[in-house]
Amino acid sequence: MKSSTSLQKRLSLGLTLGITLLWLGATLATWWVVRHELDEVFDSALEETARRILPLAAQTAGHEHIDLPSLPEEGPGVRTENLAYLVRDGNGHVVMQSHDADREDFNPQPVEGFTNTTHHRRYSAVMPDGRFTIEVAQPLSHRDEAAREALLALLLPLLALVPISWLGTLLIVRVSLRSVLAYRRAIEARGAGDLSPVRAAKLPAEFDPLAEAVNHLLQRMRKALEAERSFTANSAHELRTPLAATLAQVQRLRHEAPQALQTRIGKIEGSLHDLARLSEKLMQLAKAEGGGLLSQAPKDLIPLLAHSVEEWNGSHGQRIMLTLPARHSLYSAIDPDAFGILLRNLIENGLKYGAQDQAIQVSLDDEAVLRVTNSGAVVPDVVLQHLTERFVRGNTDVSGSGLGLAIVNTIVQGVKGSLMLVSPAPGKVDGFEAMVRLPLVECSSP
Ligand SMILES: Nc1ncnc2c1ncn2[C@@H]1O[C@H](COP(=O)(O)OP(=O)(O)OP(=O)(O)O)[C@@H](O)[C@H]1O
Ligand SMILES: [Mg+2]
Missing domain, CATH: 3.30.565.10 (Histidine kinase-like ATPase, C-terminal domain)
Known part of the structure; x- marks a missing residue:
């Protein structure tokens, strides 16, 4: 027979798996939306930075000559900016730049609007009179890091959720099935001949029809067995008197019969004895099966x-x-x-x-x-x-x-x-x- 799986195990596994999958689905959808929103926020910051720096750069460049600051060395205390910018005049000469701007990251001929390289997202804007052009660049790794942190924050609760959901479901199912286990024990504990109805205390509603069907079946079996036993006992009892009377008649006949018939009458007497013994055994069997x-x-x-x-x-x-x-x-x-x-x-x-x-x-x-x-x-x-x-x-x-x-x-x-x-x-x-x-x-x- 195929071994059956435990309902408790099946429910706790199914529910935990279901909750985990739903959580994962919701996390991925949320993460997609967050990523999209982050991109919008970062893009708007790039654009805003460019538009604010450009007029300032134009103003400064109109009054005095600007010495371009040299790029600072990497080292402790040096903060790497998220945004770097470069301002060029109409001839393409760099007139201003942020302190950590690496010219490799910028386009020598900037195109107005957003552009992407493998490592940076760039935005370029031009003064309406065309005298100055600014390009702001932001490393893509910064955006990736923000997206990764958002994903982690959404996924971390899942680590706690899986064991809690597993244990919770196990506990609830175990408590709910307690009366079913008690019912099973009540059936197991009864002797082979006990066909009285099984009394079950507060089974879950789904099991009530089952318990009723079991009791109904037991009742039918009890009636069938009682009918069989009483038939056996009654037949054996009813046979006893006529058998005894016939045996007495046969014994008298044997005394009176001629010698030639003695053997045959003896055989009939033996068979009647066997019949009487059989009816006695049937009565004993009926008593043994009748309980008590x-x-x-x-x-x-x-x-x-x-x-x-x-x-x-x-x-x-x-x-x-x-x-x-x-x-x-x-x-x-x-x-x-x-x-x-x-x-x-x-x-x-x-x-x-x-x-x-x-x-x-x-x-x-x-x-x-x-x-x-x-x-x-x-x-x-x-x-x-x-x-x-x-x-x-x-x-x-x-x-x-x-x-x-x-x-x-x-x-x-x-x-x-x-x-x-x-x-x-x-x-x-x-x-x-x-x-x-x-x-x-x-x-x-x-
Ligand atoms: N003590 C014993 N020694 C040897 N064989 C035995 C013994 N008891 C039972 N048997 C064997 O077991 C068989 C079944 O015994 P059982 O008592 O059930 O029926 P039975 O003696 O044949 O008939 P009855 O219904 O009259 O008792 C016997 O036929 C016999 O072969
Ligand atoms: Mg015997």
Whole structure:
């Protein structure tokens, strides 16, 4: 199955990426406008400077001869101007210049208006009478620097925005999904047989239809299972009386029938016995699946086990060896009737499939682990894995319906215990062991 991505991760990633892209887009648009405006401002400063200096230069040049100042050396304390200018007379002679003007940056034959070189933006203006021409030059790097600083100022907040947006979205989504996680835990925590509606506290509105659909589905499953169980239990129950009556009739018939018919009537009697056993197992299965496997008050398993084994020993020639735990009492939440059914099926199997001349070991330890061990042929692993399925039987001539271990497994799952089938039995070369771990309640009295 394709692994699903977390909604939390998807939302926080998507939102952060979206915000970042929008911010970047807005930054680029703003930067473009700022750059444009900066160019306008710088151009207007160039033009303004030229128009203000030109009349002053004309005035000064009309009165006296101007000694051109030499270009200052580069060094500490020397300020590099952003604007440099050069004033020429009508013959093209330089009559005035700013102190850091480098003639390389100026056009020997200035053209009126704005012009660009690779490093400078220049503006040139001419006096209306044509006597003087001024050219003002500004390094392009100055404009680039201003544009770069504007871009940085717009981009810097993004560095903080990305982690804040990521964390914020994560937090909001986590808080919003808290009830959904609680809902998931409520479903996970329930046992296999619990089909009651899931109670969810304040799910987000989008999840309400889902929760309703789940509860609806659970209700339908519960009804279907209840119908199936009650049909099984009722049929088995209804069959019991007519079967018992028929069996009694057949037994009477066998007594009265001539010798030639005895074998055939014996077979019919055997089949009726099998049918009666099957109906008994079906009733046990219906009980195991019907819930109610945990009792309100925990019961001490030791007397229950000791009593059952004593009864079996009474009817089966003392074949069962019982080992009880060292402690005096062992309380478990399993319903005593369910424990009785589980024990009956395991002991019955041990007696049926174990070597007939060997004893069956039944033990319960301090951790509420019940073991029923018998000797006999080894059951192969492939067969062993499927023995807890309904109507599955091993390679045997002994009659049976294949429901005993399925009943045990259903009870064990219903009480949240565990069942393990092992063959050969641990520490032996042959035999079979069923190991059941039951829920233990740590209290000295119920
Ligand atoms: N103690 C055991 N030793 C060896 N084989 C066993 C033992 N218990 C179960 N088996 C094998 O597992 C199979 C399934 O057992 P299960 O109790 O489910 O059904 P069953 O005994 O055949 O019929 P029933 O419904 O009457 O119990 C048996 O047919 C048998 O082959
Ligand atoms: Mg059995």
